[in-house]
Amino acid sequence: MAEKKTNSVIRWIDYRLPVFSFLKHELEEYPTPKNLNYWWNFGSLAGITLIVMILTGIFLAMHYTPHVNEAFKSVEHIMRDVNYGWLIRYIHMNGASMFFIVVYIHMFRGLYYGSYKSPRELLWMLGVVILLLMMATAFMGYVLPWGQMSFWGATVITNLFSAFPVVGESIVTWLWGGFGVDNPTLNRFFALHYLLPFVIVGVVVMHIVSLHQHGSNNPLGIDRKGPQDSIPFHPFYTVKDIFGLSVFALFWAFFVFFAPNFFGEPDNYIPANPLVTPAHIVPEWYFLPFYAILRSIPDKLGGVLMMFGAVLVLFVLPWLDKSPVRSARFRPMYRIFFWALVVNCLVLGWIGAKPVEGMYVLIGRLATAYYFFHFLVLLPLLGRFEKTKPLPSSLGKPVVSTGRK
Amino acid sequence: MSVFNKIAVLGLVLNLGFVSASIASDAPVPLKQNWSYKLGKKGSFDRAELQRGYQVYKQVCAVCHGMNLLAYRNLKSLGFNEAEIKAIAAEYNVKDGPNDEGEMFERPARPEDRFVGPYANEKAARATNNGAFPPDLSLITKARPYGPDYVYALLTGYTPAPEGVKVMEGMHYNAYFPGHQIAMIPPLVEGAVTFSDGTNATVQQMAKDVVTFLAWAAEPEMEERHQMGIMVMIFLSVFTVLMYFVMRRVWQKVK
Amino acid sequence: MTSANKTSKESATPGGAAPTRRQFLYLSAGAMGAIGAAGMVYPFIKSMNPAADVLALASVDVDLSKIPLGQAITVVWRGKPIFIRHRTLEEVSKEQQVSLKDLPHPQEDTIRAKKPEWLVVIGICTHLGCVPQGQKSTENRGEFGGWFCPCHGSEYDVSGRIRRGPAPTNLEVPPYQFISDTMIRIG
Numbered sequence: 001m002a003e004k005k006t007n008s009v010i011r012w013i014d015y016r017l018p019v020f021s022f023l024k025h026e027l028e029e030y031p032t033p034k035n036l037n038y039w040w041n042f043g044s045l046a047g048i049t050l051i052v053m054i055l056t057g058i059f060l061a062m063h064y065t066p067h068v069n070e071a072f073k074s075v076e077h078i079m080r081d082v083n084y085g086w087l088i089r090y091i092h093m094n095g096a097s098m099f100f101i102v103v104y105i106h107m108f109r110g111l112y113y114g115s116y117k118s119p120r121e122l123l124w125m126l127g128v129v130i131l132l133l134m135m136a137t138a139f140m141g142y143v144l145p146w147g148q149m150s151f152w153g154a155t156v157i158t159n160l161f162s163a164f165p166v167v168g169e170s171i172v173t174w175l176w177g178g179f180g181v182d183n184p185t186l187n188r189f190f191a192l193h194y195l196l197p198f199v200i201v202g203v204v205v206m207h208i209v210s211l212h213q214h215g216s217n218n219p220l221g222i223d224r225k226g227p228q229d230s231i232p233f234h235p236f237y238t239v240k241d242i243f244g245l246s247v248f249a250l251f252w253a254f255f256v257f258f259a260p261n262f263f264g265e266p267d268n269y270i271p272a273n274p275l276v277t278p279a280h281i282v283p284e285w286y287f288l289p290f291y292a293i294l295r296s297i298p299d300k301l302g303g304v305l306m307m308f309g310a311v312l313v314l315f316v317l318p319w320l321d322k323s324p325v326r327s328a329r330f331r332p333m334y335r336i337f338f339w340a341l342v343v344n345c346l347v348l349g350w351i352g353a354k355p356v357e358g359m360y361v362l363i364g365r366l367a368t369a370y371y372f373f374h375f376l377v378l379l380p381l382l383g384r385f386e387k388t389k390p391l392p393s394s395l396g397k398p399v400v401s402t403g404r405k
Numbered sequence: 406m407s408v409f410n411k412i413a414v415l416g417l418v419l420n421l422g423f424v425s426a427s428i429a430s431d432a433p434v435p436l437k438q439n440w441s442y443k444l445g446k447k448g449s450f451d452r453a454e455l456q457r458g459y460q461v462y463k464q465v466c467a468v469c470h471g472m473n474l475l476a477y478r479n480l481k482s483l484g485f486n487e488a489e490i491k492a493i494a495a496e497y498n499v500k501d502g503p504n505d506e507g508e509m510f511e512r513p514a515r516p517e518d519r520f521v522g523p524y525a526n527e528k529a530a531r532a533t534n535n536g537a538f539p540p541d542l543s544l545i546t547k548a549r550p551y552g553p554d555y556v557y558a559l560l561t562g563y564t565p566a567p568e569g570v571k572v573m574e575g576m577h578y579n580a581y582f583p584g585h586q587i588a589m590i591p592p593l594v595e596g597a598v599t600f601s602d603g604t605n606a607t608v609q610q611m612a613k614d615v616v617t618f619l620a621w622a623a624e625p626e627m628e629e630r631h632q633m634g635i636m637v638m639i640f641l642s643v644f645t646v647l648m649y650f651v652m653r654r655v656w657q658k659v660k
Numbered sequence: 661m662t663s664a665n666k667t668s669k670e671s672a673t674p675g676g677a678a679p680t681r682r683q684f685l686y687l688s689a690g691a692m693g694a695i696g697a698a699g700m701v702y703p704f705i706k707s708m709n710p711a712a713d714v715l716a717l718a719s720v721d722v723d724l725s726k727i728p729l730g731q732a733i734t735v736v737w738r739g740k741p742i743f744i745r746h747r748t749l750e751e752v753s754k755e756q757q758v759s760l761k762d763l764p765h766p767q768e769d770t771i772r773a774k775k776p777e778w779l780v781v782i783g784i785c786t787h788l789g790c791v792p793q794g795q796k797s798t799e800n801r802g803e804f805g806g807w808f809c810p811c812h813g814s815e816y817d818v819s820g821r822i823r824r825g826p827a828p829t830n831l832e833v834p835p836y837q838f839i840s841d842t843m844i845r846i847g
Contacts, residue, residue: 034659059704063711076474076544079626081711084703086626087633231659239655242693243648250641257634258444261547269548269623270540279583478716505726517716644696647689654682 026212031230032237033218035395039113040216041244042106047204048245049099054197056092057141060085064144066190068183071146072271090260091252096138097263098252100286103131112338114326115217121318123210128314130203135287135311137196140189142284143181147268152281154181154189160294163301180274221327222391229395280355288352289345293371295356296364306368313375320375322383330389334382341374432581435551435558442617442627449628450621452484457600458618459483461611464598466542469534469589471522474543475622478516482625483618490516497521535575537588546616547623553616555581560612563591719847721839724778732795734783737846741783741791742834743807744844747818751805752776755819765829769819772833780844781820782834785809787827792816807831 006020014020063082065074078085107127110116116124143154158175162168177184215224224230231237255262263285267278283291290307297303313320328335344367351364442450459480462472477494485493494514499521502509514521522541524530531538546552558581566578576586593608600606621627720737722744727733732745747755752769756776760766773779785792787809793799794807794816802808802815804823809815814825821830836846 055704059707062708073474077711077713080474080479081713083706083709083711085707085711086630087703088707090630235655236659239648239652243645243652246641246645246648250638250645253634253637253641257630257637260630266548266550266552269544476713476716478712505723515718517713517718640692640696640699644689644692647685647692650685651689654685 151272292352
């Protein structure tokens, strides 16, 4: 902690509990590459979205009743009677989609610039853990309003586990706490939906600790050569993050106020009915690519394994891509395949929303195959045979902060 | 009605409460109506229209359809005053109790009571309707693809069955209903209600009014949401511009 | 947005454009950020206030004709116990003669009861919210014959007025009206 310009109370506390030193070290002085572009904004956006989701969620939980007879009504009670309940619910509901948009962009940024490579393998793997936790949380949250999509989504997804031989049926019954999705299921989903975000916070803390160990990667993907390559986090990246947050808030607010049900399904405004399945059950958009992979495999167990495999393959990504060059800027071949992967994921998402028939089946299978081909075949081969461009020697000219230009 | 389909039309619509998209169904896409409450039009509900719509609901739809998420007190948003609301509520009886003798009893509804539905429960509804269940209308415009456009198209979409289509006993042909055969008899006929403000009660007029009422019922927060939304968007835009210049100033020092 | 403010202080020294203009920029951004944050907080605070359906909660009609003289009943209004006591003539005249000087919270009995034989009060001790005893004649009614709060020993008279103990004010009279000679509507 800077000795001057701090008052004695702060010094007294800091001597015993160094929170101020910690904040100064990690948020103010924290040396950051000076050349980060806007794609690096999405990490902080994800963190802020998590906080907003937890806050809105806590306030929603104050009015929500996790019981099959009351859940739907209590959500409508929030929408109609609770002061600004509609606002808080719409922020939360659209926030789930915002969270996934931000995190998916954050991940593709990591893929493009090779942020998962040594020494940041654990940083990347912790990120994949966060993604898995987010998926579980989002899925269980979607069940809580107890509409038709909630109920049938829960039924279909929990039934995935029945694909496992021998133990499958017992696992499903255990998940339900009954012989179908019912009140015990709703109760435990609510408990877990409240708990998991705090687990995510814990993993996020580890994610950040791991990040600050070696600092951010950067668009050039080369290590910083000295202090001239770094700038303090504050004020440079604090103002940039606030600017990014402001743009993001505009985007989010547009949906909250003018198209709050854009990401939702009309069927979820029909109360859950265990006797009638809606004609088209579709998961939330952020699950569509995985849903497409699930349905592309004609075998039940195989589909489930491939779907989980699609996420799990990311865990071993740092060892699949052996190329010593991080940034795609200097990897001409990889850059092409990166964009092919982006397009492929969009195609998978599109297929996930389509019925399993005709051309869609074929396209879905090709896209699924390509997804795994990219990670399991292309990346290892590229690492060996790709001819990379020469790397620059430093992040650029030294930083001049004398104030004169 | 996937998000991917929705994104395709996102650019076209600033006034979207309900974004149209194609779903895998053989029913034709309902025509987009020019709803007066859409943002970009008025952005708020016309009270006279709402009151007419409520009258249509009350005198026609309510015979079979409940709206159990609404309370009589909510009618205040339609422009009724407290005495009028009390009078409307008192037209209905609700079950209350038990009283001191342990008996359930009926009493006139009060403003804080929920709309009294036409049937005691779903079984009773099915028993009187040939096995069909008239759905609750509280959220109907939010709970169907194309929302209000669909409900309007359905109400005005009864036609004689085309050649070769055999309509089942007790069913009616309606192109917009999934499967084309609907148990609901054509609900609106010319002059089914008499509007006190002298508006001509044509089928189109009644359909338009009642759908506006249903849209309000499904999203009573819409007016406040639109107004607050405009304020928030303006505020955030100014803040974004300001932060952009702050950022540029701060970053001047970095080369 | 304190960050922006702080920056303005630190970098108001030489360099860059005119410091006043820059400070203005930083300050207005900081102020807007603060307003925005406060604006975000408001709906959350407000959401914890009673919701519209709670505020509209039912009024309660009570038939008084079945309460024998000298006895009391408890009804529930807005989730709270309401004490309705059919007072005897002696009780009424005794309460009406109490000197206001003897009362920690001086109130005439005639103000507290719309009809002298009927006392309607919220049965919640004004000290810390316990429900006093004394609805049944077998319960401890305290020295003044009204109610006795078991939590901290507040004693009320038959007008529901605090006479002894830590409670600061008399038992509250809820809004009610006689809709007939023997019916009241609370709320």
